Amino acid sequence: MMISRRNFTSLSVLAIGTLMLNACSGNSKAQINDASADFGLQSSGYPVVTKPLTLAFSGTKSALAPDYKTMALVQEWQKTTNITVDWKNLPDNVFQEKKNLILASGDLPDAFFNTGLSDSEVATYGTNGTLLALETLIDSHAPNMKKILDSRPDIKAAITSSDGHIYTLPSVEELGLVQFPHMIAINKTWLDKLGLAVPTTIDEYHDALLAFKEKDLAGGGKTIPLSYEPGTFCGDIVDLVAALGGLPDNADHRIVQDGKVIFTATQPQYKKAVTALNSWYKEGLIDPESFSQDDKSYLAKGKTTTPSLGSFVWWEIKEMVGEERANDYVLVPILTGVDGKKLASVANNQEINRGAFAITRSNKYPAATMRWVDYLYDPIQSAQANWGPIGVTLEKDDKGILVQIPADVSTSEGERRQKVAPGGPKVITKEDFLTVVAPEPRAAERAKIVQDMYLPHAANKAYPPVPLSNEELQQISSIQTDVTSLTKQKLAKWVVQGGIDSEWDGYVAQLKTIGLDRMMETYQQAYNRFQENS
Numbered sequence: 001m002m003i004s005r006r007n008f009t010s011l012s013v014l015a016i017g018t019l020m021l022n023a024c025s026g027n028s029k030a031q032i033n034d035a036s037a038d039f040g041l042q043s044s045g046y047p048v049v050t051k052p053l054t055l056a057f058s059g060t061k062s063a064l065a066p067d068y069k070t071m072a073l074v075q076e077w078q079k080t081t082n083i084t085v086d087w088k089n090l091p092d093n094v095f096q097e098k099k100n101l102i103l104a105s106g107d108l109p110d111a112f113f114n115t116g117l118s119d120s121e122v123a124t125y126g127t128n129g130t131l132l133a134l135e136t137l138i139d140s141h142a143p144n145m146k147k148i149l150d151s152r153p154d155i156k157a158a159i160t161s162s163d164g165h166i167y168t169l170p171s172v173e174e175l176g177l178v179q180f181p182h183m184i185a186i187n188k189t190w191l192d193k194l195g196l197a198v199p200t201t202i203d204e205y206h207d208a209l210l211a212f213k214e215k216d217l218a219g220g221g222k223t224i225p226l227s228y229e230p231g232t233f234c235g236d237i238v239d240l241v242a243a244l245g246g247l248p249d250n251a252d253h254r255i256v257q258d259g260k261v262i263f264t265a266t267q268p269q270y271k272k273a274v275t276a277l278n279s280w281y282k283e284g285l286i287d288p289e290s291f292s293q294d295d296k297s298y299l300a301k302g303k304t305t306t307p308s309l310g311s312f313v314w315w316e317i318k319e320m321v322g323e324e325r326a327n328d329y330v331l332v333p334i335l336t337g338v339d340g341k342k343l344a345s346v347a348n349n350q351e352i353n354r355g356a357f358a359i360t361r362s363n364k365y366p367a368a369t370m371r372w373v374d375y376l377y378d379p380i381q382s383a384q385a386n387w388g389p390i391g392v393t394l395e396k397d398d399k400g401i402l403v404q405i406p407a408d409v410s411t412s413e414g415e416r417r418q419k420v421a422p423g424g425p426k427v428i429t430k431e432d433f434l435t436v437v438a439p440e441p442r443a444a445e446r447a448k449i450v451q452d453m454y455l456p457h458a459a460n461k462a463y464p465p466v467p468l469s470n471e472e473l474q475q476i477s478s479i480q481t482d483v484t485s486l487t488k489q490k491l492a493k494w495v496v497q498g499g500i501d502s503e504w505d506g507y508v509a510q511l512k513t514i515g516l517d518r519m520m521e522t523y524q525q526a527y528n529r530f531q532e533n534s
Contacts, residue, residue, distance in 0.1 A: 036368040044143075047082030048371040054084045055369060058102060058109035060116040061089040064418035071422060073389040077381075083372050089113060103130065108362040111369055113424050115168060115355040120477065122355065123470035126167035132359045133165035137370040144377035145169065148427050154464075155427070157534035158352040162469035162526075169373065171356035172427040173386065175439055177446050178349035179462055180454040181234035184332040185320070186311045190217045201336040202243040205311075209285040212310035225310040226280075227287035229298050231488060234315035237277075238345040243337035245273030248345035248459035253487060254523065255346070255460040259531075261524045263516060265487045266508050272338075277495045291492040316442070331449065334457045343459035350465045356425040373425050382426035383437040392420055394437070402437040413440065463523070466530040476522050479515035486511065 040050030061068065068074045068087040078084050088109065090098065095116045102108065103125060117125070125131045138145050149156040159170050186205075190212055191198060199205035209225035216223045229235030231251050238249040247269035248255055255262050264270050280286050289297070302309055302321035307328065309321070318326040334342040357373050359366050376385055383402055387393050393416060394402045407413045433439055439447060468476075490507055494500040 033364060034367050036365045039365065039368065041365075041368050041371070046080050046375070048375075049082050049368050052082055052084065053365060053368060054086055055110040055363070055365065055372070056086045056088065057111050057113045058088045058090075058095075059112040059114040060092040060095045061114060062418040062423065063091040064415060065422065066419065068422055071420060072392065073384050073420065074422060076389065077372075077375065081372050081375060083368065085113075087113075092116060108360040110360060110363040110365070111373075112358045112360070113356075113422075115358050117168070117355055117358070119354070119468060120470065120473040122167050122358070123161060123468070123473060126161060126165060127163065127470060129361055131167045132361060132363070132366060133167060134169065134359065134370070135166045137359070137366055138166065141367050141370040142374035142377070144374045148377065152429075154534040155352055157530055158350075158465040158467065159354050160533060161467050162472070162529070167358055168355045169357040169425050170427065171353045171423070171425060172351060172429065174351050174428065174430045175433065175443055175447055176351075176430075176450055176455075177443060178351060179346050179458075180344065180450050181315050181347055181349060182236050182238050182313050182345070183234075183315065183449075184237070184239060184311060184313050185317050185329045186332050187212070187217075187307065187309065187328060188330045189307075189328040190310060193217065198330060199332060199335065202240070202338060205240075205243075205332065205335055206280065206285070209280070209310055210283060213284050217310070218306055218308040222304075222306070222308045223310065224287045224301060224308050225285045226312070227293075227298065227301055227309060228290050228313040229293060229295070230291060230491065232295070233349070235295075235298065235313050237313055238347075239334060239343070240277075241270065241273040242343035242345050242459060243335045244276040245269035245271075246337060246339040246341070246343070247273075248343050249273075250345055250347045250460075250462075252348050252463070254348065254463050256463055256527065257460050259527075261463065261520060261527050263520050265491075266511060266516070271500060271504055274491065274494050274500055278498045278500070281495050282498075286495065288496070291496065316446075331453065333453055341459075342457040344454045344457040346458050346460050346462045348463045350462075352465045354465065354467065376425045377427055379428065379432045379436045382428050383432070385422055385424055385426045386428060387417055387437070387440070388420035393417065397438075401435070404438070404440050413442075463527065464530055464534075466523075466526045468522070468526050472522050472526060476515075476519045479519045482514045483511060483516055483519065486514065 036049065039053045042048060042050065068085070068089060074085070099116055108130070115122070122131065126133070138149065155170060155172060159166050159168060161167060186198065186208065188198065191208060194211050194215060196208055196211065199208050212223055212225045218224070228237050230237070233251070236251050238251070241249045247264055247267055249264045249270065253263055253265040255264055277286065299320060302312065302325070307325060311332070312320055314320040317329045317331070321329060334344045336342055359369055363369055375381055380402070384390060384394065387404070390396070390402065393405055395405050397403050404413070407416045428437065438444070486507070490503070
């Protein structure tokens, strides 16, 4: 059994027999029979129950993950808790097709692990009682989670629905990496051939791309000065938009500055940046396929027989161009923009995620289930759930910190991780990365890049992990879809064909007609509520 580094708080003595818990459904309350005591539920320590108990879980899993019951870590959980899980977790794309049938059939699992449920679904099925409200269970049976929520009101706010209830438990990994995914790389070998330094201003960057094109360093007219993948997790040119226009941006076009939620794609600075990008396109600096390519075709451009990419935007240079070519490229620092400022755009990607675990109304043993999942919120268990078991992917160094065991040559660390780590409920805080588990070497390297190159110039705040109410989600869902479609369509047209000056006023008016103002009011209202709660 793994010894927790956090002391358990005392739990109240359990009454003999059947426990009764309240499950809230809107304004009504239904009594839930909890038969955990029938299996010898213990108030503290392990096993969770003295008699073997089996629970049925559903939800998502990695496509490369085997049946969870074969995983060594899952088998250790079973041995420690005396709870066997009948796993019915499926690859995400398969689960998405089946989850509505699961929810509508009434034949519910006891719990969802990696729930695969959208915020709207959690709000709907929490309100109608399909998912249990968990806060009472947390207070009584989850000392690890209770300690986390007591010390981190931001995590508590992120998982608390607008009706005040907690329907899902979190997955948290605080390395500070996902806020700056759109890193610009440039071909240093080509710069050296041309006698150019790594650009530090937007004008120097433009001139380097122009030199790449004019000198055709790939040969045969195959030079691609700049390629990117707009609207994606890590392939967008948001920092170029910031440098060219003077306002940070992100893939959602939704930023926070001074407590105000701003839609960037209707601001004059955005118009200025897009106008400049159209000029770049006319000069032949932007890959014509930037607005149509997918990940596969985009990544293939970094691995052509003869190097063809002058500059690109991606999460990691090696992933884009391969191991052998990685040293030919360097990251471009945050560029001094047209207004003389360095603006690093902060994405809305979250480190605090809802939906890691939920208990359904069909569960006859919610107290035992909560004690089971709370075991995973011990920091050592969280580390293993995230990266794999000690002795396989992790080992302790001379300071007692868990560090990565290098993967063998036959597999990548990412592939190995998917095969041995179930993921799911976890909390790994900044402090845990100093005292419990060291970041993966690649992650540590990226964290230093973020710390040195990006954080000092962060120009906005991310929109936080705000749980919208079901009513709010219904109000904005169709608006959001139409707004995203229109902004994406117009951005591609204006960069490639121009015409932004003549179409701008009509575009802004059309967004207002769609309901942009109402959508942003909703986001602002939810943001204000989140700030008050946290």
